[in-house]
Amino acid sequence: MHKKALHDTLIIEENRKSGKSTKEVRNIGVKWYISLGKRLRGLTGSAARFPLAIAFLLAIAVMLSVEIGTDRDVSKYLLACAVGAVSAAAAQTAWERFFKGHGARLLLMGGSLLSAAAYYLAVRNADITGPEVGVRTAVLLFALVFAFLWLPVIRSRVGFSESFMAAFKSLFHSLLYSAVIMGGIAAILAAIDRLIWPLDNRVYAHTAVWVFVLFAPVFFLSLIPVYPGRGEDGPDPAGREERDMVLAARTACPRFLEILISYIVIPLVSVFTVILAAYILLNIQSEFWTDNLLESMLISYAVTVILVNILAAGMKNRFAALFRLISPKVLIPIVLFQIVSSFLTVRDTGLTYSRYYVILFGLFAVCAGLVLSILPPKRNGIIAALLIAFCAVSILPPVDAFTLSRSNQIGLLESTLERNGMLADGAVVPNGSLSDADRKKIVSSVEYLGNTGELNRVSFLPADFTIYEDFYDTFGFDAYAMPGTSYRTVSVYSDAALPVDIAGYEYLFQAYLNYPEDTNREIGRLSRDGADYSLTAMPGGTGGKIILSKEGGEELIRFDTGEIFSRYETYPVSKSALTPEEALFTAENDRGRLAFIVQSASISFDGKQTYFSAQLYILADFK
Structure with a gap:
């Protein structure tokens, strides 16, 4: 046929x-x-349009597959390629907007390669597990993404709102297609695994890598239209009419999205605005200035208002028009209040990188509100330019988030210690009689500097200072004591790799102690010379006791377990390596002897009662 x-x-x-x-x-x-x-054709066209960006994405997919298969850590290479991919995509849109010759394109691609190489050199010897590299990289990628959206529409007949709308639609399309493809492939793999032959579970991770790391971004790029280039003609003047048709279709707001934003999102945001404004007005003299929980809510609100204004820029209905008219003007005073509140918090607790970004975003939101209030939607590209500028400020020394927060926290710590007479000859003098407010400042600063890996920059602390082991001995109080109480917790541990010396003893028991304990608890039993013996933990005394007794209740030897905890109660909060001598306790008389080797112990004091627990080996011998 x-x-x-x-x-x-x-x-x-x-x-x-x-x-x-x-x-x-x-x-x-x-x-x-x-x-x-x-x-x-769109996928193949995106490969020709963004060759370097897709090459970086391919490298990321390959490296992730290698990491999944071999457990090799390639995170620094991955981040460098991610920076290279986004910068290459932004460079391509810049070339399409401002240049014509392929020489300029090659130069811009070379700049993207250099940016990836420079990033790798910057993080090659850095501790990637700390927050600094992650935060800086996230902010850098965020700025590059907005550069990718803003560069092709600078001083163009197409506005930033239209570019953002095209990217917004493309993102959801690519995620939808990728999710469907991933679901289908996963179903096929599951069928093969169950019905034909078993598959390695890592095959799903490999599939996710190639779908979401390679296909999804390539598909996203294929949906990004070619914007008008230099002279409004673009790289190919002959195809301008067709490009304009594609451009109009891809930057237009779908009817569904317009209804969703205009008649659902905007009314909800408006109601929330009224509630938020009412809360601020009712609490402006009290809780608002110290309510840190409201901080994240206000940031989310500001982000939502700005995004909705950008997405609704081309909508002609009354709801959208009123929202664009009113919401930016309401946003400005709300964010200003939050900035003042954040500055008051910084005055008490010092500047952290997270609060730095809260304040910086607040300043950006105020500027964005002014732009949205004064300028027409066609000029929304200024918001993208401001965002990129603020991101650059936050990651470039000496005014970046980590440099400023580090110097501020060290200064706060030093001033608090000096005020309490705790600095002498460049070293800290312990002082356990500080006010709760000063204790909180010291603990907060030391914890922050420890979490960001900056304790080695504090000249008056020992070079090997660690919070859990050295805080109490250095400052004279417990870092985790509850303010206004004498609460303190101490934890000690023995090195599990060290062997237990049982020479001279016949029997070995393993026991767990918990005080206060209300009932007798048998630890173990043994037989010797036709008689039965038991080792029992009993309440009583300052910490309980352990008794070795013969059948019938005849006591041979006892040990007061309070000795264990009286030895450790003056230790720092955590001591991870007890010496064999520190871990050993003994009891002996003319009928027998006991040895106790502590593996771990924890002691808590609340001013009225002491609580402790311990895991230990017990050695027993008879005479």
């Missing part, structure tokens, strides 16, 4: 089942093939 005849037979059969005419069915098939062809 000829191909055409077979095709017509299939169409007729479909016609019979669906009730549609042959022509209608044929048109549906043609449209489906055309749509599929466009998608495939």
Whole structure:
């Protein structure tokens, strides 16, 4: 049967089942093939348009697959390639907007390669597990993404809001397609695993890498339109009409999205604005200035207002117009109040990198509110430029988040110690009689500097200072004591790798102690020379006791477990390596002897009661 005849037979059969005419069915098939062809051409077109960016994405996918298969840590290479991929995409859009010659394109691609190399050199010897590298990288990528969206529409007839809308739609399309593809492949793999032969579980991780790391970004790039270039003609003047049609379609707001934003999101945000404004007005003289929980809510609110204003820039309905008119003007005073509140918090607790970004974003939100209030939607690109500038400020020394917060926290710690006479000859003098406020400042600063890996920069602390082991001995009080109480917790541990010396003893028990304990608890039993003996933990005294007794209740030897905890109660909060001598306790008389080797112990004091627990080995011998 000829191909055409077979095709017509299939169409007729479909016609019979669906009730549609042959022509209608044929048109549906043609449209489906055309749509599929466009998608495939778009993917190949994005490879030609963004070759370097896709090369970086391919490298990321390969390295992730290697990491999954071998457990090698390639995170620094991954981050460098991520920076290279986004900067290469931004460089391509900059070339399309401002240049024509391929020499300029090659130079911009070379700049992207250099940016990836420079980033790798910057983080090659850095501790990537700390927050600094992660935060700086996230902010850098965020700025590059907005550069990718803003550069192709600078001083163009197409506005930033339209570019943002195109990217917004493309993102959701790429995520939807990727999720469907991933779900389908996962179902196929699961069927093969259950029905044919077992598969390595890592095959799902490999699949996710290639779908979400390579396919999804490539598909996203394929949906980004070519914006008007230099002279409004773009790189290919002959195809301007077709590009304009594609551009209009991809930057237009879908009817569904317009309804969602105009009649659902905008009313909800408006109601929330009224509630938020009412809360601020009712609490402006009390809780508002110290309510740190409200901080994240206000940031989320500011982000939502700015995004909705950008997405609704081209909408003509009354809800959108009123929202664009009113919301930026309401946003400004709300964010100003939050900035003042954050500055008051910094005065008491010092500057941290997170609060730095809260304040910086507040300043950006105020500027964005002014732009949205004064300038027409066509000028929204200024918001992207401001965002990129603020991001650059936050990661470039000497005014970046980590440099400023480090110097501020060290200064706060030093001033608090000096005020309490705790600095002498460049070293800290312990002082346990500080006010709760000063204790909190010291603990907060030391913890922050420890979490960011900056304790080695504090000249008056020992070079090997660690919070859990050395805080109490250095400052004279417990870092985790509850303010206003004498609460303190001490934990000690023995090195589990060290062998237990049982020479001279016949029996070995393992026991767990818990005080206060209300009932007798048998630790173990043994038989010797036809008699039965038991080792029992009993309440009583300052910490309980352990008794070795003969059947019938005859006591041979006892040990007061309070000795264990009286030895450790003056230790720092955590001591991770007890020496064999520190871990050993003994009891002996003319009938026997016991040895206790502590593996771990924890002691808590609340001013009225002492609580402790311990895991230990007990050695026993008779005389």
